[in-house]
Amino acid sequence: xAGLKTINHVDMRNRNITIIVNYLYRYAPISRASLxxxxxxxxxxxxxxxxxxxxxxFVIETGKSLRKVIGHPATxxxxxxxxxxxxxxxxxxxxVVVAVMDLSPAILWRxxxxxxxxxxxxxxxxxxxxxxxxxxxxxxxxxIPVLGIVVSLPGLVDLSTNTLxxxxxxxxxxxxxxxxxxREIHLPLAIGNSAHMGSIxxxxxxxxxxxxxxxxxxxxxxxxxxxxxxxxxxxxxxxxASEAGHMTIDPHGEKCACGNxxxxxxxxxxxxxxxxxxxxxxxxxxxxxxxxxxxxxxxITFSHVLEAAKVRDEVALRAFEETGCWLxxxxxxxxxxxxxxxxxxxxxxxxxxxxxxxAIEEEIQKRAFVxxxxxxxxxxxxYGEDSSLLGSLAVVYWNLLxxxxxxxxxxxxxV
Ligand SMILES: [Zn+2]
Numbered sequence: 001x002a003g004l005k006t007i008n009h010v011d012m013r014n015r016n017i018t019i020i021v022n023y024l025y026r027y028a029p030i031s032r033a034s035l036x037x038x039x040x041x042x043x044x045x046x047x048x049x050x051x052x053x054x055x056x057x058f059v060i061e062t063g064k065s066l067r068k069v070i071g072h073p074a075t076x077x078x079x080x081x082x083x084x085x086x087x088x089x090x091x092x093x094x095x096v097v098v099a100v101m102d103l104s105p106a107i108l109w110r111x112x113x114x115x116x117x118x119x120x121x122x123x124x125x126x127x128x129x130x131x132x133x134x135x136x137x138x139x140x141x142x143x144i145p146v147l148g149i150v151v152s153l154p155g156l157v158d159l160s161t162n163t164l165x166x167x168x169x170x171x172x173x174x175x176x177x178x179x180x181x182x183r184e185i186h187l188p189l190a191i192g193n194s195a196h197m198g199s200i201x202x203x204x205x206x207x208x209x210x211x212x213x214x215x216x217x218x219x220x221x222x223x224x225x226x227x228x229x230x231x232x233x234x235x236x237x238x239x240x241a242s243e244a245g246h247m248t249i250d251p252h253g254e255k256c257a258c259g260n261x262x263x264x265x266x267x268x269x270x271x272x273x274x275x276x277x278x279x280x281x282x283x284x285x286x287x288x289x290x291x292x293x294x295x296x297x298x299x300i301t302f303s304h305v306l307e308a309a310k311v312r313d314e315v316a317l318r319a320f321e322e323t324g325c326w327l328x329x330x331x332x333x334x335x336x337x338x339x340x341x342x343x344x345x346x347x348x349x350x351x352x353x354x355x356x357x358x359a360i361e362e363e364i365q366k367r368a369f370v371x372x373x374x375x376x377x378x379x380x381x382x383y384g385e386d387s388s389l390l391g392s393l394a395v396v397y398w399n400l401l402x403x404x405x406x407x408x409x410x411x412x413x414x415v
Contacts, residue, residue: 023038028077031075032050081102084102085100086100088391089389093220105390154169154194162177193226195243198381199242199387200391201383201390215342225334249267254266264326278298278300289316332363336368342379343376
């Protein structure tokens with residue numbers, strides 16, 4: 001009948017395979033019997049699909065036995081970490097990092113190169129391409145398939161054209177990153193916003209694995225975010241959603257690199273924290289940070305402020321507290337809007353969480369709906385600065401779990 005798609009036995013079998021891979025990824029190590037119980041598939045179907053997945057090297061028996069209440073111990077299964085590799089790249093404000101990951105997830109190889117301030121996008125993409133090629137050849141000689149390359153970018157990305165639309169922190173606009181990479185490297189490619197990647201990595205493997213709604217804040221030199229709802233990043237019509245860093249929080253505030261004024265980024269990012277420290281010292285407040293940098297305030301880094309806070313330097317502590325307050329103000333609105341189960345703090349400034357959290361929590365208690373706060377847990381990113389890199393693997397996992405062809409097996413063998 002026109003307009004109706006008939007589900008045949010091949011579709012059904014393929015659907016069952018993705019269901020099993022899904023449960024394996026979520027609950028491994030897991031036995032065949034538990035897979036059948038959790039998925040609702042019958043045991044014969046599970047056994048037959050697992051047999052083919054093992055024969056094709058996609059699933060392995062771990063060698064561990066799972067305790068059973070009655071009868072023999074059951075053999076534990078998991079996705080084979082060595083079934084394939086994924087190459088992830090992340091362009092950050094100060095460096096480009098490229099890594100090779102297995103499916104466990106683990107980073108097996110990584111290399112980074114520094115980016116100069118003001119460096120042109122074309123030259124940074126060239127640098128990235130050289131590292132990507134190096135990563136690819138480090139895998140190729142092993143004969144393990146590379147499922148794809150995923151590149152995280154520090155700005156707004158148009159997913160329909162794989163273009164970086166605007167990276168305010170870098171001064172880049174309309175860079176066709178996808179096209180530039182695919183001209184040189186012919187592997188499946190995805191690009192995305194770094195905070196979106198971080199949010200999906202934490203949702204798949206990290207701190208928000210069991211949450212239906214989570215908010216990831218990348219507290220890097222700039223402030224960015226990703227919202228994950230039911231295992232998918234809220235990306236909007238063209239991939240521009242989930243970006244809370246540029247919501248206006250103070251209409252009379254400071255000019256932001258994006259062109260607007262008073263964005264959340266201008267008051268709650270690591271850059272805002274450093275500005276507070278410099279301003280306090282310029283006003284004559286004593287701080288050991290001034291001695292550490294020999295009076296050259298432009299040389300103050302986040303590590304200087306963190307180290308100073310640890311020895312109770314007043315200027316450093318006050319800067320953390322103010323930044324935490326602004327983080328809490330913005331988060332209160334987002335909690336009311338999203339009612340998230342988890343808020344994850346990632347990025348380099350999250351290393352100062354002990355000095356940020358009291359002010360963040362105080363603002364949230366004051367401003368957000370009581371019920372929404374009660375259900376919300378603030379956690380640190382499990383993968384710290386590597387969240388966005390591991391997002392590459394999460395993106396590929398999403399494809400594995402939703403599109404059978406990404407499981408590197410021939411459909412013919414499976415049906
Ligand atoms: Zn802005």
